[in-house]
Amino acid sequence: MTIQAKGLKAEEERFGWKLILPAIIIIASLIFYPIGYNVFLSFFDVKLRGPNTYIGITNYRDIITDLAFWHAVWTTFLYVIFTTIGTTLVGLGVALVMVKEFPLRGLVRAIILLPYIAPVISVVFAWQFFFDPVNGIFMHLTYEKFHLFDQRFNLIGSPQNAIIVAIIFNIWKNFPFSYLMILSRLQSIDATQYEAAEIDGASGWQKFWYVTLPEVYFVVGSIVILRVIWNFNKFEEVYLLTDNVKVLSVYTYFKAFTGTMDQGQGAALSVIQFLLLIGFILFYVKRVLKW
Amino acid sequence: MVVRKKNILKKTGFLLIVLLIVTFSIFPFLQMLSTSLKYQFDWGNPSLIPTKINLEAYKELLNISQTTRNIPDSIKRLLDNPKLSKAQKRAIIKKYEETGNVFPFLKYFRNSFVLSFTASFISLIIAVLGAYSFSRVNYRGRGTIQRGVLFVYMFGGILLLIPLYQMAVKLGLAGTRGGTFFSLLIIYMVQTLPVSLYMLGNYFRTIPFSIEEAALIDGCTRFETIRRIIVPLSLPALATVFIYAFMIAWNEYLFASVFLRAYKNLYTLPIGLKSLFVSKNAIWDRIMAASMLTATPVVILFLLIQKNLVSGLTSGGVKE
Numbered sequence: 001m002t003i004q005a006k007g008l009k010a011e012e013e014r015f016g017w018k019l020i021l022p023a024i025i026i027i028a029s030l031i032f033y034p035i036g037y038n039v040f041l042s043f044f045d046v047k048l049r050g051p052n053t054y055i056g057i058t059n060y061r062d063i064i065t066d067l068a069f070w071h072a073v074w075t076t077f078l079y080v081i082f083t084t085i086g087t088t089l090v091g092l093g094v095a096l097v098m099v100k101e102f103p104l105r106g107l108v109r110a111i112i113l114l115p116y117i118a119p120v121i122s123v124v125f126a127w128q129f130f131f132d133p134v135n136g137i138f139m140h141l142t143y144e145k146f147h148l149f150d151q152r153f154n155l156i157g158s159p160q161n162a163i164i165v166a167i168i169f170n171i172w173k174n175f176p177f178s179y180l181m182i183l184s185r186l187q188s189i190d191a192t193q194y195e196a197a198e199i200d201g202a203s204g205w206q207k208f209w210y211v212t213l214p215e216v217y218f219v220v221g222s223i224v225i226l227r228v229i230w231n232f233n234k235f236e237e238v239y240l241l242t243d244n245v246k247v248l249s250v251y252t253y254f255k256a257f258t259g260t261m262d263q264g265q266g267a268a269l270s271v272i273q274f275l276l277l278i279g280f281i282l283f284y285v286k287r288v289l290k291w
Numbered sequence: 292m293v294v295r296k297k298n299i300l301k302k303t304g305f306l307l308i309v310l311l312i313v314t315f316s317i318f319p320f321l322q323m324l325s326t327s328l329k330y331q332f333d334w335g336n337p338s339l340i341p342t343k344i345n346l347e348a349y350k351e352l353l354n355i356s357q358t359t360r361n362i363p364d365s366i367k368r369l370l371d372n373p374k375l376s377k378a379q380k381r382a383i384i385k386k387y388e389e390t391g392n393v394f395p396f397l398k399y400f401r402n403s404f405v406l407s408f409t410a411s412f413i414s415l416i417i418a419v420l421g422a423y424s425f426s427r428v429n430y431r432g433r434g435t436i437q438r439g440v441l442f443v444y445m446f447g448g449i450l451l452l453i454p455l456y457q458m459a460v461k462l463g464l465a466g467t468r469g470g471t472f473f474s475l476l477i478i479y480m481v482q483t484l485p486v487s488l489y490m491l492g493n494y495f496r497t498i499p500f501s502i503e504e505a506a507l508i509d510g511c512t513r514f515e516t517i518r519r520i521i522v523p524l525s526l527p528a529l530a531t532v533f534i535y536a537f538m539i540a541w542n543e544y545l546f547a548s549v550f551l552r553a554y555k556n557l558y559t560l561p562i563g564l565k566s567l568f569v570s571k572n573a574i575w576d577r578i579m580a581a582s583m584l585t586a587t588p589v590v591i592l593f594l595l596i597q598k599n600l601v602s603g604l605t606s607g608g609v610k611e
Contacts, residue, residue: 012428012429012430013428013429013430013431015424015428015513016424016428016429016430016433017424017430019420019421019423019424019428020420020421020424020425020436022417022420022421023417023418023420023421023440023484023488024421024436026417026477026480026481026484027439027440027443027481027484027485030451030455030477030478030481031443031446031451031481032439034451034454034455034458035446035450035451035454037454037457037458038450038451038453038454041453041454041457046457048460094312097305097308097309097312100305102305102306102309108309108312108313110594110597111313111316111317112312112313112316112317113593113597113601114316114317114320114590114593115316115319117538117589117590117593118320118586118589118590119541119542119560119561119585119586119589120542120544120561121542121544121560121561121564121565121582121585122323122564122582122583122585122586123319123320123323123582123586125323125564125568125578125579125582126319126320126322126323126326126579126582127319129322129326129575129579130319130322134334134335135334135335135575137322137337140335140337141337172315172316172319174611176316177604177609177611180601180604180605181605184605226444226609229444229445229447230447230611232447233446233447233448233449233450234447234611235447235448235449235545236544236545240544240565248449249447249449252449252453253449253452253545256452256453257549263453263456263457266453267453267454270449270450270452270453273449273450274446274450277445
C-alpha cells in the first residue's frame with residue numbers, strides 16, 4: 001500500500017468517527033452511563049435531598065424477601081407469555097389474510113396499523129369504557145343480553161381479572177407489528193413453491209404446513225424474542241390502562257416514585273429485571289434459535 | 292354450478308374475516324369518536340351512533356365560544372350595563388375564562404408539539420451524520436458501534452428512568468423549569484436516536500455510491516456530498532424518520548410523568564389527559580374528545596408517511 005493510500009484510509013477513518021461521534025456521545029452518556037450508574041445506585045440508600053449512604057446488598061435483600069416482589073415476577077411472567085403468544089398468533093393469522101388479493105386491500109392494510117401507532121394514552125380510555133360497569137359494551141352484552149353474570153361489575157377494577165384486560169389490550173395494540181413483519185416475509189415467498197405443491201396435490205392446510213410455515217419460521221422466532229423484550233419492559237400499556245396489574249415495571253415505578261420514593265430499591269429492582277431478561281434471552285437463543 | 296356456488300361462499304367467508312379484522316382494529320377508535328359526541332343520557336346506549344350530536348366537549352377543549360359560557364347570569368346582567376368601559380368588561384370576562392378553562396388542552400398540545408418537534412429535529416440531524424458514517428464510511432469499530440446501537444433496544448424506559456432522574460437531580464436540572472424541559476428534550480432525543488440511525492442507515496445504502504463519486508470528482512468534499520446529494524435524495528426517508536421520531540416523543544408518558552410532576556405549566560398531552568381522568572372532572576365525553584384530539588395528529592402524520600414507514604419498520608427500525 002502506498003503512503004498516499006494509507007493517508008486516505010486514515011482520513012476516511014477520521015471522517016467516519018467524526019460523523020458518528022455526536023450520536024455516540026449522546027447514547028453513551030444517556031443510555032450506557034445511566035445503566036452503570038443504576039447498578040451503582042442499587043447499593044445505596046438514595047435520598048431525594050442530601051448524600052446517599054452505602055448500604056451494601058440491603059436493597060436486594062429487602063426485595064427478595066418481599067412477597068409482593070415475587071407476585072410481580074409472576075404477573076410479569078403471565079403477562080409476557082400470553083401477550084407474546086397472542087400477538088404472534090393474531091399477527092400470523094392477519095398476515096395470512098392480508099397477503100391475499102381483495103378489494104381495497106391497500107386501505108385495509110393501512111387501517112389495521114392504527115392500533116400500533118396511536119398514542120397509548122388516547123386508546124386506553126376507549127378500552128376502559130368498554131369495561132365500564134354502567135355504560136360499557138362488555139357488561140351490556142354479557143349481563144343484559146346473554147345473562148352470563150348475575151350482576152354488573154368492573155372487570156378492570158379487580159386485581160385478579162384486570163390482567164386479562166391488560167393482555168387483550170396489549171394484543172390489540174401490538175398485533176400489527178407481528179403482522180407487518182410476517183406479511184413482508186410472506187410476500188417474498190416464491191409463488192412457484194405453491195404451484196409445485198399444488199401439482200403434487202397438496203391441500204390448503206398442507207401448503208400452509210409444508211411451504212408457508214418453514215418460510216416464516218425465523219421471522220416468527222425473531223418476533224417472539226423482540227416481543228418478549230418489549231412486553232417484559234412494558235410500562236405505559238399496563239399502568240395507563242389500570243394500576244391493578246403490578247408487572248415489574250409498574251411495581252418499580254410505584255416503589256421509586258410514590259410513597260416513600262425508595263429509589264435505591266427501585267434501582268435494585270431494575271437491575272434484577274434486566275438480569276431476568278438477559279437470562280431469558282440467553283436461554284432462548286441457545287434452546288429455541290439454536291445459535 | 293356447484294363449484295361456482297362454493298367459490299362464492301368461500302369468497303364471502305373470506306371477506307367476512309377481513310371485515311372482522313378491520314372491526315377488531317378500529318372498534319376502540321369508533322367507540323372513542325362515538326362517546327365523544329354523545330350526551331350523558333346516551334352513554335349507556337350500546338349503539339355507536341349518538342341519538343343527538345353533542346359538540347360541547349370539543350368546543351370546550353378547543354376553547355371555541357367559551358367566552359360567555361362559564362359566566363354566571365348575575366355577572367352577565369352586569370356586563371350589559373352600558374356604563375362599563377370595554378376594558379373593564381374584558382377584564383371581567385377574562386377572569387371567568389381562566390377559572391372556567393378546566394383542562395388547558397391547547398397549552399398541553401403546544402407543550403407536546405414543541406418538545407416532540409425539537410427533539411425529533413435534533414435527533415434527525417445527528418442521525419443523518421451517524422447513519423452516513425454507518426453506511427458509507429469504512430473504519431475499524433464500525434460494526435461494534437452498530438451492534439451497540441441495536442443493544443439499546445433491550446433497555447425499556449423503566450430501566451433508565453431512575454438513573455436519569457437521579458442524574459438530573461444531581462446536576463441541578465430537575466429543580467428548575469428550564470432544566471426540566473431541557474432534560475426531557477435530550478431524553479426524547481436519545482430515545483428516538485437509535486431508530487433514526489438504523490432506518491436512515493438502511494435507506495442510505497440504497498443510494499448508489501456512483502452518484503457521490505461523481506460529485507467527489509467534481510471537487511465536492513465528503514461533507515458537501517451529504518448536504519448536496521444524500522439529503523436531497525433521501526427527503527422522503529428523512530420525512531418518514533422525522534415523523535416516526537415525532538410520534539414516539541408525542542406518545543411518551545413515563546419520563547414526562549416523572550420529570551414534569553412539579554411543573555403543571557409544562558405538562559404534555561399524555562400526562563394532561565391522565566390527570567384529567569383522575570380528576571373529578573372525569574366526564575366520558577370530554578375524555579374521549581381529548582383522546583380523539585390527541586390521536587388525530589398522529590393518525591394524520593401516519594397516513595402521510597404510511598408507505599415509507601412500513602418499509603422502514605419491516606427492515607428493523609422499530610422502537611417500543
